[in-house]
Amino acid sequence: MNSLKPMxxxxxxxxxxxxxxxxxxxxxxxxxxxxGLTARAFAQEAPEVGPLRPLVVxxxxxxxxxxxxxxxxxxxxxxxxCAGCHGNYxxxxxxxxxxxxxxxRDFTIATFKCRSTPTGTLPTDEDxxxxxxxxxxxSNMPIWNVFTKQERADLVAYIKIFSPxxxxxxxxxxxxxxxxxxxxxxxxxxxxxxFTKLECWKCHGPAGQGDGPSASTLTDSKDNPIRPYNFAAGxxxxxxxxxxxxxxxxxxxxxxxxxxxxxxxxDVIQPNDAWDLVHFLRTLQVNRHGKENEVLMxxxxxxxxxxxxxxxxxxxxxxxxxxxxxx
Amino acid sequence: xxxxxxxxxxxxxFVCSSLMCPSLMFAGxxxxxxxxxxxxxxQKPIDMSKEPSCAKEHATPISTETVVTGANNALxxxxxxxxxxxxxxxxxxxxxxxxxxxxxxxxxxxLPMHVNQEFDIVNDDQTSHNxxxxxxxxxxxxxxxxxxxxxxxxxxxxxxxxxVKCNIHPWMHGWFVVLKTSxxxxxxxxxxxxxxxxxxxxxxxTAWHEKxxxxxxxxxxxxxxxxxxxxxFKATAY
Numbered sequence: 001m002n003s004l005k006p007m008x009x010x011x012x013x014x015x016x017x018x019x020x021x022x023x024x025x026x027x028x029x030x031x032x033x034x035x036g037l038t039a040r041a042f043a044q045e046a047p048e049v050g051p052l053r054p055l056v057v058x059x060x061x062x063x064x065x066x067x068x069x070x071x072x073x074x075x076x077x078x079x080x081x082c083a084g085c086h087g088n089y090x091x092x093x094x095x096x097x098x099x100x101x102x103x104x105r106d107f108t109i110a111t112f113k114c115r116s117t118p119t120g121t122l123p124t125d126e127d128x129x130x131x132x133x134x135x136x137x138x139s140n141m142p143i144w145n146v147f148t149k150q151e152r153a154d155l156v157a158y159i160k161i162f163s164p165x166x167x168x169x170x171x172x173x174x175x176x177x178x179x180x181x182x183x184x185x186x187x188x189x190x191x192x193x194x195f196t197k198l199e200c201w202k203c204h205g206p207a208g209q210g211d212g213p214s215a216s217t218l219t220d221s222k223d224n225p226i227r228p229y230n231f232a233a234g235x236x237x238x239x240x241x242x243x244x245x246x247x248x249x250x251x252x253x254x255x256x257x258x259x260x261x262x263x264x265x266x267d268v269i270q271p272n273d274a275w276d277l278v279h280f281l282r283t284l285q286v287n288r289h290g291k292e293n294e295v296l297m298x299x300x301x302x303x304x305x306x307x308x309x310x311x312x313x314x315x316x317x318x319x320x321x322x323x324x325x326x327x
Numbered sequence: 328x329x330x331x332x333x334x335x336x337x338x339x340x341f342v343c344s345s346l347m348c349p350s351l352m353f354a355g356x357x358x359x360x361x362x363x364x365x366x367x368x369x370q371k372p373i374d375m376s377k378e379p380s381c382a383k384e385h386a387t388p389i390s391t392e393t394v395v396t397g398a399n400n401a402l403x404x405x406x407x408x409x410x411x412x413x414x415x416x417x418x419x420x421x422x423x424x425x426x427x428x429x430x431x432x433x434x435x436x437x438l439p440m441h442v443n444q445e446f447d448i449v450n451d452d453q454t455s456h457n458x459x460x461x462x463x464x465x466x467x468x469x470x471x472x473x474x475x476x477x478x479x480x481x482x483x484x485x486x487x488x489x490x491v492k493c494n495i496h497p498w499m500h501g502w503f504v505v506l507k508t509s510x511x512x513x514x515x516x517x518x519x520x521x522x523x524x525x526x527x528x529x530x531x532x533t534a535w536h537e538k539x540x541x542x543x544x545x546x547x548x549x550x551x552x553x554x555x556x557x558x559x560f561k562a563t564a565y
Contacts (some may be wrong), residue, residue: 111467120468165466198473199455202495213377217497221461256469261494263457263471267479 055089060166062125062156069125069153071161077151078158085140090162100140103224110163111221111259114242119256119264121172122165128156130243137239138227175254177247178271183279183291185299186306191280193306194273198265200253203228208284221259228261231284238285249278355525355548357532359556361407361518362400367562368393368538373498375431380453381496384430391498392436393538394562401518402560404437405536406504408511409522410543412530419443420509426491426501428456428472433491433501437537439511440503442486447478455495460503462489469494488535502537534558 062069079088085100087093090107097104105112114131115123132152135143144152160166181187195201203218205211208231220226229240238244242252254274256264269277282292283303296303370390375382382388395403419441427434429451440446448458455473464487470479483489483505493499504511512520514534522532525548535541539560546554 109463109467119470120466198471199495202455214495214497218494221459221467256471258467258469261457261459261469263459263469263494265471268471268473268476 053089056161057158058161058167060157060160062129062153062160064125064129064149064153064156067149067153069150069155069157071154071157074151074154074158077147077155081144082155086159090159096140101224102139102220102226103222104141106222107159107162110165113257113259114252115172115255115258116174116251117172117255118175118266119258122169124171124174125153125156127171128159129153132156134243136241138241175251175266176271177250178275180246180278181272181275183295185295185304187276187279188283188292188296189280189303189306190273191276191278192303194269194277195280198268198277203261204231208232208281218261220261226260231281232286234285235287236289238288246275246278246282249281250274253277354523354551355527356521356523356553357525357530357546357548357556358519358521358553359407359558361402361405361514361520361534361536361558361560363396363402363539363560363562364400365562366564367396367402368564370394375496375498378431378454378496381431384452389430389432392432392500394536395436397517399517401514402536402539402562403514403516403518404435405514405518405520405534405558405560406437406439406506406511407514407520407522407532407534407558408439408504408506409508409525410531410533412528413508413510414526414528415509416507417442418509423447425449425478426503427451428458428493428499431456431493431496431499433499435501435513435515437502437504437513439513440483440505441509442505442507443482443484445480445482447480448472449478450474450476456493456499457495458491459494460489460491462487465489465505504535532556534560536560539563 057071057075060071083094085092085094085096085104086107087097087104092104092106092108094104110122112123112128112131113136115121115127117123117127129152132144132147132155135141147155201208201212202214203210203212205215205228210228210230210233212228215228218226218228240248240252241257242248252262254264254266254269256262256266265274279292280303282288282290283296286293370393372388372390375385375388392404397403424438424440424444424446425448426438426446427449431452431454438446450456450472453474455471457469457471458479459469461467462483464485465483468481472479483503485505486507487505489503489505491501491503510522510525512522514520527548527550529545529547531543531545533541533543539562542558542560544556544558546556548554
């Protein structure tokens, strides 16, 4: 692109200095121009700057609490802060994308990692809003706390312009999360049994260190290598990709991390069993100071083998309804 | 008495021709064989030692199934279907189809189906699988299926050729072929295929192989006849 500017100057000078001989002038210009084109053909292609294709900013909206986001209002913020990686067209082809691992989200396919909704469905507006504010640990997506709530809501609306799915489909129904039961040694022990039975360790490793037998073979849905989460890494403040509360962990395995090898376990884990798994997963975060590790420390760090006892009388009817549950 | 018999005969004829016996009405059939020329890609034996419960299901290690061949240059796992000309597009077949995970292998390797046709995914293994189809047009999902759990019921609402993976067992690889037609078959056991019940008309038949691409052939059916259509793919070693 830059080579055009000097050429324009040359043309201007030529026309200015030889005003009489227009034919000669244009012939020379033609030669110079042709030479310029040849030179450009050998030069390295410059990266795309600015929207070369027209970009239609559809009037998409987002609703977060009482804030309404408007796509049109996020145009400048997206170009300034997001396009560098996610691309002007939301196709994850920003100029920085080739240097990043994991790759930025491709908004044109509308597959999102952190959702409160079942696998294969669109996330809620809050899910995306939270993802922008939270950033993605172990990736290049930072915590975007520079934006106001309104700006973030506008950005949520803006990324909806890239996929027609947002016009055809509604967000999935958020999964129901029952109240968290107290952390007990029994709950941790049951969680450990589930971790073994559901073969979480195949990827995450027996001690949750991301070193299971299948770990080295994993690729995401765009065929890029991807690592399973290492629970043991990090200190007291270590975060998960999709949040750092117990509810967030519950959501991660019950909805799956779409676009990655992490599947949804919604059809195979009963809601209360899921809490037991959460409690066990917390103990894999060995450097974390939390209720789960306190309970485990009180038991001298030993998780007893899980014994499938007869369910408590109150829970019995629910368990009878679903064979295979409560194991 | 005689009129009653005649009425019965007429009634039978009417019912049979209009509803019950489509195979009698539309006896047009396209059948043939899929073969290859050249050297097909060599298939590698799969090492299942990381999954002993699956390894012991196979007396001898199974090989990858990207190119499956038979005697006389037969090419298997080719989806043959009516890609244009069918007048009954959109009629979703009601028969159940099943995609089974057994011995850490997908059976069948290629599962053709109609758009919006429900299919079951079954885990017959003693290990957990995750079913992770990778559609580009349809919606992507990824579900865990531990041993002994209920079949997963799914369907796709847009035509697409979808690769299927299990992330836990990286050698597992298969295809969902979602078609606009119910006239489809997969060449198996010697490259043979058969598309029966085709009413008279002009059809385009497409044959698709996951490695060697697609071919088409035009065929006209004019009544109760069987037309032979054969496909020959040019195999490459890599």
